[in-house]
Amino acid sequence: MTITTLAEYQRDWDAAKRDPDAFWLGVAKDRITWANPPGKGLEGSFATIADAPLTWFADGSLNASVQCLDRHLDTRGDQTAILWEGDEPSDIRRITYRELHREVCRAASALAGLGVKQGDRVILYMGMVPEAAIAMLALARLGAVHSVVFGGFSASAIAGRVRDCGAKLIITQDAGLRGGKKIPLKATVDEACRETAVDKIVVLRRTGDPVGWQEGRDLWWHDVVATGHDTHPPAIVPAEHPLFILYTSGSTGQPKGVLHTTGGYMAYAAYTHATSFGLREGDIYACVADVGWITGHSYIVYGPLANGTTTVMFESVPTYPDAGRYWDMVERHRITIFYGAPTALRVLANAGDAFVKKYDRSSLRVLGTVGEPINPTTWNWYHDVVGDKHCAVVDTWWQTETGGHAINPIAGVTPTKPGSATKPLPGIVPALRDSDNKVIEGPGEGRLFLEQPWPGQARTVWNDHERFVKTYFAEVPGVYFTGDGCRRDEDGDYWITGRVDDVVNVSGHRMGTAEFESAITSVVGVTEAAVVGYPHDTKGQGIYAFVVAAPSVDRAALDAACRKMIGAHARIDKLQLVPGLPKTRSGKVMRRILRKIAEAGDKDPGDLGDLTTLADPGVVEQIKQGAAKAS
Numbered sequence: 001m002t003i004t005t006l007a008e009y010q011r012d013w014d015a016a017k018r019d020p021d022a023f024w025l026g027v028a029k030d031r032i033t034w035a036n037p038p039g040k041g042l043e044g045s046f047a048t049i050a051d052a053p054l055t056w057f058a059d060g061s062l063n064a065s066v067q068c069l070d071r072h073l074d075t076r077g078d079q080t081a082i083l084w085e086g087d088e089p090s091d092i093r094r095i096t097y098r099e100l101h102r103e104v105c106r107a108a109s110a111l112a113g114l115g116v117k118q119g120d121r122v123i124l125y126m127g128m129v130p131e132a133a134i135a136m137l138a139l140a141r142l143g144a145v146h147s148v149v150f151g152g153f154s155a156s157a158i159a160g161r162v163r164d165c166g167a168k169l170i171i172t173q174d175a176g177l178r179g180g181k182k183i184p185l186k187a188t189v190d191e192a193c194r195e196t197a198v199d200k201i202v203v204l205r206r207t208g209d210p211v212g213w214q215e216g217r218d219l220w221w222h223d224v225v226a227t228g229h230d231t232h233p234p235a236i237v238p239a240e241h242p243l244f245i246l247y248t249s250g251s252t253g254q255p256k257g258v259l260h261t262t263g264g265y266m267a268y269a270a271y272t273h274a275t276s277f278g279l280r281e282g283d284i285y286a287c288v289a290d291v292g293w294i295t296g297h298s299y300i301v302y303g304p305l306a307n308g309t310t311t312v313m314f315e316s317v318p319t320y321p322d323a324g325r326y327w328d329m330v331e332r333h334r335i336t337i338f339y340g341a342p343t344a345l346r347v348l349a350n351a352g353d354a355f356v357k358k359y360d361r362s363s364l365r366v367l368g369t370v371g372e373p374i375n376p377t378t379w380n381w382y383h384d385v386v387g388d389k390h391c392a393v394v395d396t397w398w399q400t401e402t403g404g405h406a407i408n409p410i411a412g413v414t415p416t417k418p419g420s421a422t423k424p425l426p427g428i429v430p431a432l433r434d435s436d437n438k439v440i441e442g443p444g445e446g447r448l449f450l451e452q453p454w455p456g457q458a459r460t461v462w463n464d465h466e467r468f469v470k471t472y473f474a475e476v477p478g479v480y481f482t483g484d485g486c487r488r489d490e491d492g493d494y495w496i497t498g499r500v501d502d503v504v505n506v507s508g509h510r511m512g513t514a515e516f517e518s519a520i521t522s523v524v525g526v527t528e529a530a531v532v533g534y535p536h537d538t539k540g541q542g543i544y545a546f547v548v549a550a551p552s553v554d555r556a557a558l559d560a561a562c563r564k565m566i567g568a569h570a571r572i573d574k575l576q577l578v579p580g581l582p583k584t585r586s587g588k589v590m591r592r593i594l595r596k597i598a599e600a601g602d603k604d605p606g607d608l609g610d611l612t613t614l615a616d617p618g619v620v621e622q623i624k625q626g627a628a629k630a631s
């Protein structure tokens with residue numbers, strides 16, 4: 001089941017809409033090796049989601065690691081599964097499917113020896129090393145639930161996640177290595193554990209740097225896996241058994257533990273990976289995301305390995321040793337499908353074409369992008385310069401919650417337009433709604449909803465189904481709200497315009513303004529704060545903080561608080577000290593006004609709309625005056 005023509009795309013899209021059960025049961029049988037094949041498709045619905053999470057393939061059973069490993073052993077045991085390139089370009093590891101199977105079994109049996117059982121939650125705080133994928137697959141083999149925490153998050157962020165999911169074990173490294181710089185991963189975990197203790201910390205030696213050590217709690221990864229066996233039986237779990245939790249930022253409060261389950265997620269990751277990119281036998285596929293995000297889960301680890309692909313894992317950054325690193329990799333590994341983020345492409349485009357043209361890119365066939373809207377200039381540069389005008393550009397819109405691709409062209413099939421994510425994949429039924437939640441037919445712009453369930457979608461928020469329902473299904477009962485704004489043109493192509501809620505996308509990193517506000521207001525002397533996103537040339541969006549504070553409060557203290565409570569990637573790009581925030585008489589901050597002022601920068605924001613509901617309209621004038629001085 002592949003899609004090679006527009007007619008086939010239309011056929012599959014129609015089929016998935018008309019009879020989702022038949023369509024997805026077909027995909028699930030085609031893509032997944034089940035221990036017990038499912039007879040059931042979807043049970044439950046968006047309309048009844050408040051009563052219970054919906055389920056897919058509920059009577060089927062399987063193991064996720066078997067999809068990625070065991071079933072490939074006979075056919076592609078000696079093929080490279082993971083092609084790892086370390087921080088230094090010369091640091092390369094090729095791990096075949098047979099070797100990966102053995103490594104995963106060793107890790108699984110060793111972790112079982114440490115007491116990890118089916119259903120237990122384990123946190124991974126690692127860089128881009130093969131052992132991160134090995135640990136994920138090993139935990140999946142045991143039926144344990146991994147929660148990967150991006151290596152930029154702070155100790156408090158780790159502690160919050162440990163508490164929320166009740167993890168007893170953390171897997172980390174001595175330090176991470178990115179662009180020649182060390183990232184002290186173990187030290188950060190140690191700090192987190194002073195707040196919230198765990199029983200065991202397993203530490204991979206990556207850099208050889210000295211680390212703090214607590215006897216009885218801390219163990220070396222190499223000592224642990226040495227106790228493992230070369231084979232370990234997979235735990236056969238029901239399709240709806242949790243596979244992983246991934247914390248992601250939303251409009252309010254602390255990050256939510258988005259839960260993905262086994263059968264539907266695996267089927268969807270494998271199906272979309274093969275379909276969107278037009279996957280072929282022999283492809284060398286490189287997704288340069290981080291396993292700390294959903295892209296790394298679905299399109300470095302689970303999707304590609306389920307499809308028996310050679311998947312590249314990249315430890316470094318796009319500008320190390322220089323801005324040619326990606327294309328150098330393309331030449332050396334003969335990469336055929338390259339999948340990256342607009343924010344990196346913008347930086348590389350600014351560095352000049354010479355860094356691209358120096359390398360042979362003739363192996364490339366498909367160029368993917370993900371994480372944020374790609375501006376047409378960058379799209380064109382990707383297509384014309386990187387792809388020499390002969391590659392398909394696949395701009396994929398999706399989310400942690402969708403589990404996999406949702407709106408994107410199918411490589412070489414769907415006609416593309418620079419900046420448009422084009423058409424929904426089979427099973428994805430988008431709807432645009434206006435501010436009264438009325439459905440917009442035909443061309444128009446509104447908020448993006450998805451009307452019909454698909455197997456890869458998140459089932460719930462860990463331990464808080466009510467929050468799941470409130471976050472995604474309260475705006476319009478019975479319909480999934482994405483949080484994004486979107487335009488549909490006269491050809492029915494979709495153009496994502498960015499978040500319409502209080503989520504900001506900085507360099508493809510999803511952050512909640514509420515998290516910034518709670519970090520900033522934790523600083524002594526700060527009275528209140530409102531944070532909004534604003535357009536930023538390379539980062540896509542930047543963080544703009546309006547802060548009411550005593551004169552004694554300095555910038556460094558605010559930055560430190562964000563770093564401490566969120567992580568190293570959480571920076572205030574623009575700070576404006578203000579005498580007060582624009583509030584309604586009932587005390588609600590009118591972010592709409594602040595967003596406009598932030599967007600305008602040192603220009604006049606123009607008409608700010610109706611200000612009559614403000615408690616103190618004068619404050620807006622003062623904020624406007626001060627905006628030019630924000631820095």
Ligand code: WT7
Pocket residue numbers: 248293294295369370371372373374395396397398399400401421482483484496498499505508509510
């Ligand atoms: C948000 C989801 C999807 C995996 C990485 C991010 C934005 C994502 C695109 C795109 C425009 C995009 C949306 C979405 N986004 N891809 N191709 N065009 N916007 O996952 O951290 O869950 O963030 O990223 O705003 O809602 P995430």
